[in-house]
Amino acid sequence: MPVYKSLSPVSMHVYATHEEWDGDEKPATQTPSVHQITMSEHTGTHVDALNHMDRKNVGESIDKMPLSMFYTEAICLDFSHKGLQELITTEELQQACETANLSIKSGDTVLIYTDHYRKHFNTENWPKGPGLTAEAARYLGELKIAAFGVETMSPGVPKISNTEVHKICGELGFTHYENMINLYKLVDRGRFQFIALPLKIRGGTGSPVRAVAVFDQEN
Numbered sequence: 001m002p003v004y005k006s007l008s009p010v011s012m013h014v015y016a017t018h019e020e021w022d023g024d025e026k027p028a029t030q031t032p033s034v035h036q037i038t039m040s041e042h043t044g045t046h047v048d049a050l051n052h053m054d055r056k057n058v059g060e061s062i063d064k065m066p067l068s069m070f071y072t073e074a075i076c077l078d079f080s081h082k083g084l085q086e087l088i089t090t091e092e093l094q095q096a097c098e099t100a101n102l103s104i105k106s107g108d109t110v111l112i113y114t115d116h117y118r119k120h121f122n123t124e125n126w127p128k129g130p131g132l133t134a135e136a137a138r139y140l141g142e143l144k145i146a147a148f149g150v151e152t153m154s155p156g157v158p159k160i161s162n163t164e165v166h167k168i169c170g171e172l173g174f175t176h177y178e179n180m181i182n183l184y185k186l187v188d189r190g191r192f193q194f195i196a197l198p199l200k201i202r203g204g205t206g207s208p209v210r211a212v213a214v215f216d217q218e219n
Contacts, residue, residue: 001044002179004153011038041206045179047198052205053170062204067197069146069175074109074194075102076186082114082130085157090139106144109194113183117151131157134164141172149177177211186213
C-alpha cells in the first residue's frame with residue numbers, strides 16, 4: 001500500500017483464532033477470528049482532515065468535518081499526458097473541463113486522473129508524481145468544491161507546491177484525497193456520485209477511505 005515517506009508501514013497479523021476461542025489446545029488448523037492492523041491515518045487511499053493542513057487548523061479534525069464533504073457529485077478530469085513532477089495549472093484545469101464538456105460546481109469533488117499509479121507505483125518514480133500549483137488549488141477552493149482527489153502521494157509536487165497546496169486547503173476549508181486508483185475508468189463519463197466516507201476518529205488528522213463512484217444507468 002502507498003505510504004508517504006517516513007510514516008509507519010502497514011502491519012497486519014492474526015490476533016486471535018477460532019481454535020483459541022473454542023479451547024482447542026492442539027489444533028490442526030489456525031483460522032483467523034480477529035486480525036490486528038497497525039497503520040497511520042494517512043495510508044493507502046485516504047482523505048486529509050483540515051487539522052492536517054496547518055497548525056492554524058487545530059481542532060478541525062476528521063470527526064468534526066460534515067459527512068456532506070465526503071458524499072458529493074463529482075467529475076474526473078484527464079491529465080494522463082502529464083509527466084513526472086509536472087505542475088497542473090489553473091488554465092489547464094479550465095481547458096480539461098472544456099475538453100470534457102464539464103463544469104466544476106460548488107460542492108463537487110474533482111478527481112485528477114494522471115495514470116501515475118499504473119505507470120509508476122512501486123518504482124523509484126512513485127514519489128515524483130505531477131501535482132497542482134498553489135494557484136490551481138486556490139482556484140478550486142474559490143469555486144467552493146468539497147474536495148479534489150489525486151492518484152499520487154501528495155496533491156502538489158513535493159518541495160515545489162505541496163506545502164502551499166495543503167495550507168490553501170486548510171485556509172479555504174476544502175480537502176483532498178491521495179493515493180486513489182482506477183481513475184482511468186471514470187474519464188469521459190460525465191458527472192457521477194462520489195462516496196468516500198472516513199472513519200470517525202476523534203481528533204483524527206485523516207482517515208483511510210473506500211472511494212466509490214456511482215453512475216446512473218445512462219452512463
